[in-house]
Amino acid sequence: MSQPETPVELRPLPPGTGQIVLSPSVPAEAPADLVRDLYRLSDPALSELGLDQFLDELLNRVRDALGVDTAAILLLDREAKQLVARAAKGLEEEVEQGVRIPIGKGFAGRIAAERVAIFIADVDHADILNPILREKRIRSLLGVPLIVEGDLIGVMHVGSLTPRVFDAEDLALLEVAAARAAPGIERARLYTALEREHRVAVLLQRSLLPRGLPDVVGVPVAARYLSARDEVGGDWYDVIELPEGRLGIAIGDVVGHGLGAAALMGQLRTALRAYAQEGHGPSRTLELVDCFVQTMPQQPMATAAYAQFDPQSGKLALATAGHLPPAIVGPLGPRSLRVTPGAPLGAFPYGAAPEQELTLQSGEVIVMYTDGLIERRGEPLELAIDKLLELIREASSAEEACQLAFDGLVPPEGLDDDVAIVALQNAPVPNALRLALAADPKVLAHVRRAVRRWLSEYGTGAERSGEIALAVSEACANAIEHAYAPGPASFELQAEVIDRDAVFTVRDWGRWRPARRGNRGRGLRIIDAAMDDVRLETTPTGTTIVMRRRLGAG
Incomplete structure (x- = not known):
């Protein structure tokens, strides 16, 4: 024989509040449809979802189980001592507008401060801080605290667009939903935080x-x-x-x-x-x-x-x-x-x-x-x-x-x-060097390194290879400086050995222009001093400079 349902204990608040505090109370034996709803709310698969998905699915199930028009969750911002609207069904404006409720104020704030369930039979005659609840024409509300291991993490509430007296079964269902949901919310929030930290760490590491x-x-x-x-x-x-x-x-x-x-x-x-x-x-x-x-x-x-x-x-x-x-x-x-x-x-x-x-x-x-x-x-x-x-x-x-x-x-x-x-x-250097380069002064250091490395394969000493590399770099600088207006462009450097001569060819596809900064005649003097022979050819399609220097160990 089934035992009678445990009654809900009601404690009226001071006159004018329009609120009733409900003591936590769970039926000794729940009806079959309530058991079914409880199972849906405690589905282990929910905890595997990210926080947004978890809250969305949880509120759908709560709303269906209680037959209500609205359901919402506000999570605690400990530093600000406020409840922040985090997810809602039928009250999406709460989340979109970033509603914040101070602890101890209004409907949700009272639930959080006193850690008790609160039922409002008539919203129009209650102390409601959030105007959206009235704007949506909600008539009755029931809310419970979300608590994990003694710590408050938020509030869950449901509402009806028609007057409704939430009974013991409604309260029991919402309390059990909250009891099951709170750890899940905390797990999902932790999962989301860890996932965010992982993404940030990956981005940080890759940036470094x-x-x-x-x-x-x-x-x-x-x-x-x-x-x-x-x-x-x-x-x-x-x-x-x-x-x-x-x-x-x-x-x-x-x-x-x-x-x-x-x-x-x-x-x-x-x-x-x-x-x-x-x-x-x-x-x-x-x-x-x-x-x-x-x-x-x-x-x-x-x-x-x-x-x-x-x-x-x-x-x-x-x-x-x-x-x-x-x-x-x-x-x-x-x-x-x-x-x-x-x-x-x-x-x-x-x-x-x-x-x-x-x-x-x-x-x-x-x-x-x-x-x-x-x-x-x-x-x-x-x-x-x-x-x-x-x-x-x-x-x-x-x-x-x-x-x-x-x-x-x-x-x-x-x-x-x-x-x-x-x-x-340590790769073998090719007999012929061919480099396609951006017309940017930043490539000149690369040019000098490449020329020195290429010359080392032919036994050229450090001093001579340094002189030659500087001269080739100056020829490349001339191509960058004179051939193009500011903007993306390119030129080509080739190096090969012909009859024991190192032959360097710098070719651009621009039109010869005066130097953009000062006098570049010094560069041409460096080229002439370092090379045995220098030839410059300018055509409508570009400029080519060919430089020769006898190879040797000196």
Whole structure:
């Protein structure tokens, strides 16, 4: 025999409020249709939705279950001590207008302040703060607090466009809906916050990684990066142009995940780049970065590897701080470098990273990577490194080495950890150099590096190659300065050897114009002084300057 329904306890408020406080009360035995509605409201699948979808679906189910015209949820802004309209059905204007209700004021504010259910039989004669409720001609309201582990997170209320006396079953249903909904809302809100943080961390990390890699003749570089599936880490890489045509190549991994790790990654990358460009070698650079890490209040820990490559000699200087050893692949096959690593950055005060030097033979590629690429639960590290070496065995370029490693070790669904790879090759310089360049003064440094690198293949000494590179750069500057009006344009540089002469041709497709800034005659004097022969040809379709210089070791 079923027990009688537990009555709702009513406590009238002071005269003129038009409100009744309802004590939390759940029927001892609910009817079948109520049980069915409760199951719909407590559906576990709801908690898997993002916050917006969760609230939308929840309010649809609440409105259907109670047979009401409106349903709304206001969430607590703790700092402002206000309730903020977050989702609504039949009261969408609340959300669109960003309605805020102070705690303790009006219908919803009273519910939040006293943490009790409140029923309003006639809105027209009640203390209502939100004018939208009257504008929508709502006659009766019922609201309950949303509480998670003793903490108020918001208010849920429903309304009817016709006078209605909400009974014990209505209250029980709304209370149970609130009890089930509150944790779901908190989970969904946390999920949304984590999702937002993940997106921000990914954007931050990608913004802190190089937007492009240096284009150096004879030293092609390549890189790959993939953030973790769920939480961004602190993996990073960099390729740094250094004085005298050298290149720095670096990789690192900050311990931890999320925005903090991404921000620290940016600081470490910037610090390493700055110290490297001051002229320090790999060991000293990592030592200075470690000193920088020691001063950080977060007391982070990170691993890093940094190498400097000299294309003229093929020499590579390398130091690591707790990082995995780089791999080398080339005509003689793949191998993992035997390195003596220093301690991770931030692990011990005044840590040292031993430096070693090797020769990167013509055609060889050095590949640096983070542990996310190879480490798998339950697999020995040595086997993981061997697998990587086998995958890149046939790589003939830096780009191919990165792609083979990525394709072979990163599944389509991604990994639980970040992955970063950066590779550099000591590539043979082509016999003939052909560069298509933007008519922008920024390319002139690249021109000088390319010419010096190309001349080094023919045994030209540093002093002579510097003179020639400067002269070619001046010819290119003339093309940029005289050939085009401001705006996008391009020119071409070719270099080849004819009868032991280095022959350089700079060709543009503009019309010769006076210099935009001052007198450029100095550039022509530099060209004449550095070259054995100079010929200038101007036509309606453009200008060509051909320069010759006898090759030699001097």
